[in-house]
Amino acid sequence: MIKDKxxxxxxxxxxxxxxxxxxVSLEKPANSDFGDYSTSLPLKLTKQLKKSPMIIADEIVKNFPKNENIQKIEIVKPGFINxxxxxxxxxxxxxxILEKGFTFPEYHLGKNKxxxxxxxxxxxxxxxxxxxxRNISTGESVVRILEAVGNKVIRSNYEGDVGLHIAKCLFGIKNSKTDIKKLKTLQEEIEFIGKMYSTGTKAYEDDEKSKQEIIKINKMIYDRDPKIMPLWTETRQWSLEYFxxxxxxxxxxxxxxxxxxxxHESGLEISKEILxxxxxxxxxxxxVFNGKxxxxxxxxFINSLGYPTYEGKELALAEKExxxxxxxxxxxHTVTPEQTSFFKVTFKVEELIDEKKYKNKQYHLAYEWVKLKAGKMSSREGNIIEANxxxxxxxxxxxxKSKCDEETAETLAVASVKYSFLKNGTQTIIHFDIDESIAVDGNSAPYLIYTYVRCQSVLKKAKNYLTRTYDIDKSNLNFDELNVLRLINQFPEIVQKAAIQLSPNIIANYLYELAQKxxxxxxxxxxxxxxxKIKQFRLMLTQATGKVIKEGLYLLGIKTVEQM
Structure with missing residues (x-):
């Protein structure tokens, strides 16, 4: 890469x-008027060399070797080199890019790739x-980005199918007058268990007798009691099909x-062993683990009832993974920030169990909540918003708002929601707005897809367009053309940066800038x-812009459409 050179x-x-x-580092200037790369190296050296950063910058530029890839080097106050x-x-x-496709610089988290x-x-x-x-959108995109830079990525999903929340739901079902055999569709089944969970949660909090019954059901599930297992198995399967x-x-x-x-059983055994x-x-x-x-x-790690907590189970999960x-x-681990303490402790305990196996081998990728007007989602409060x-x-x-068909609307709807999440950093709390998510004139998936469709439309109208450059006047490109060209060339480095930082929003906002330009x-x-000659080059720019947008959206886990 030129950046490396x-x-x-x-x-x-x-x-x-x-x-x-x-x-020594290089950054992409926020304003493209300041070049393709910039370094603040002279400012860093001021204290060490006891010289003005502008003088240091001048010395660096004078000694910088000739490089056919560099057209211009410029010094800018207070001491940047562009x-x-x-x-x-x-x-x-x-x-x-047009002839061979994309080659992304590799980035690995270890020797095994x-x-x-x-x-x-x-x-x-x-x-x-x-x-x-938001979790699945983030995780899916991180998987695709890490794969793009040369990693073998294993996709795993840890699902909670035992615990007090299950007991609350089954309590609600057992005390309901509904005959579950009469529920005809998966949607009816899922709506039913959602209501039963809320019913059970309210009973657990408001009525002591119900609370004790729920605790008893919880024990029966852990003990695999045949009196409760058929109901647990059947309703669990509903959830798995729904997922x-x-x-x-x-x-x-x-x-x-x-x-x-x-x-949970092996989690209990491991916890007892390390006790x-x-x-x-x-x-x-x-x-407990005394982390002080x-x-x-x-x-x-093991509660007073003798059951492994989430922490205890995590030890067994880590061993299997x-x-x-x-x-x-x-x-x-893609999990909300509320679990920061949880992971700090479990990572440390696992390190104490086997330092070689676990130390510095896990990372908590925290993502913030999607909030409602009433606060963050809560199935207890009844204001939970289902993804579907x-x-x-x-x-x-x-x-x-549009005349598109059902299939196109589905693709755009999924794209709109996922992009609304991914354009934000994982640490940003999101207040989701439907109108903003589907706008075709802002930082949204429809705007990016509209730009992609525009590119395809131009190419279809051109009977013949070239992907070679032998007859293009390279010295006569205008400012608008250069802006698009320079952004297209940055795409591989943008993907690598997103991989290093585990930040899909870097790609999302780059795509928005490219679409604008x-x-x-x-x-x-x-x-x-x-x-x-001008037409040939502008068609090349158009073709490349479309390819970058499509590939970038793929890395975000978003599909494009051919017509809007």
Whole structure:
């Protein structure tokens, strides 16, 4: 990559000037008027060299070796050095994209080039809500981005199918007058267990007798009591079929589904073993990890009833995940920030169990909540927003506002919602707005897809267009053309940056900038009516813009359409 060559040249200059132990970096300027790359290196060296950053910048530029890929180097106050890639090189890279497709710079999290991304995490007997939709959108995109930069990625999903929430739902069902055999469709079954969970939760909180009955049901599930297991098995299967429908609708799938029911016993055994080793300790009838000595929280691994907590089960889950697919470089857990303390503690306990196996091998990718006007979602409060309901509402709006067919509306609805999540950093709380998500004139999926469709429309109208550059006047490109060209060339590095930071929003916002630049170019410059050499180049730009948008949206887990 040209970026790597510039970095190498800068390091050579520093070595020549006998300047050592300095971190050399290049950034993309926020304003394209300031070049393709920029470094603040002179500002970093001011204290060390006791010189003005402008003088240091001048010394670096004077000693910078000639590079045919660099068209211009400029010093800007208070001490930045900006680099412009040569137009010839930019066009060569454009041709390569059109003829050979995309080659992304590799990025790996370890020697094995193999990672696991754990995401989705719905609980059976509960609805798949918009928080889960943000989770699966984030996880799916991270998987695709890591694959693009050369990793083998294992998709895993840890689903909660035992625990008090299950007992609450089954309590509601057992005390309901509804004959579950008369529920005819999966939708009716899911709506029913959603209501029963809310009923059971209210009973648990408001009535002591009901609470004790729910605790008893919970024990029966853990003990696999034949009096409760048929109902548990049947209703669990409803949830699994429902989840499968969601995964398909949101273009996701998994290599391995892990369930709490398969690991709770081994989680209990592991917790008891490390209690004997002194990693855990007894406290008030429970078994805990005293994290204070490590600057962490105290957390319970076996509760006073003798059951493993989420922490205890996590130990068994980690053991399975790190053994089922061979040696992994990293496991990335896509989970809300409320679980930050949980993961800090479980990561530490696992490290104490086996440092070689677990240390620095796991990462908590925290994503924030999708909030409602009344606050964050809560199935207890009855204001939970189911993911499918939201997609359906967006789809209705699209059908009302456009003349597209049902299939196109479905694709645009899923795209609109997923993009609304992914254009934001994972640490941003989202207040979802349907009208904003489907707008064709803002930072939205429909706007990007509209730009893609526009590109395809132009290409269809051109009877012949070239992807070679031998007869293009490289010295006479205008400002609008150069803006689009330079952005297209940045795409591989943008993807690598998104992989390094595990941040799909980097790609999303890059695509928005590219769409803006292309649409401005389209409005100000004739394409099909221009002179032959100019037309050939503008068609190349159009073709490449379409390819980048489509590939970028794929990396976000979003499909395009051919007509809008």
């Amino acid at each position: 510039i970095l190498k040249n800068l390091k050579e200059v520093l070595n020549k000037l006998n300047i050592k132990d300095v971190d 680099f412009w890639i040569s137009t010839v090189q930019s066009i060569n890279r454009l041709t390569e 193999k990672v696991m991304v754990e995401f989705a995490h719905p609980n059976t007997h509960k609805l798949f809500h918009i928080g889960h939709l 499968d429908q969601n995964y398909k609708r949101f273009y996701s799938h998994f290599d391995r589904l892990y369930f709490e029911s398969e690991i 004997k080793k002194g990693i855990l300790e007894n406290s008030q009838g429970a078994v 000595k490590y600057g962490l929280d105290i957390r319970v 790190f053994s089922d697919f061979g040696e992994l470089d990293k496991i990335i 309901w939201l997609i359906d509402e967006v789809k209705k709006k699209i059908l009302e 292309y649409n401005y170019f389209y409005q100000k410059n004739k394409i099909l009516e221009s002179k032959e």
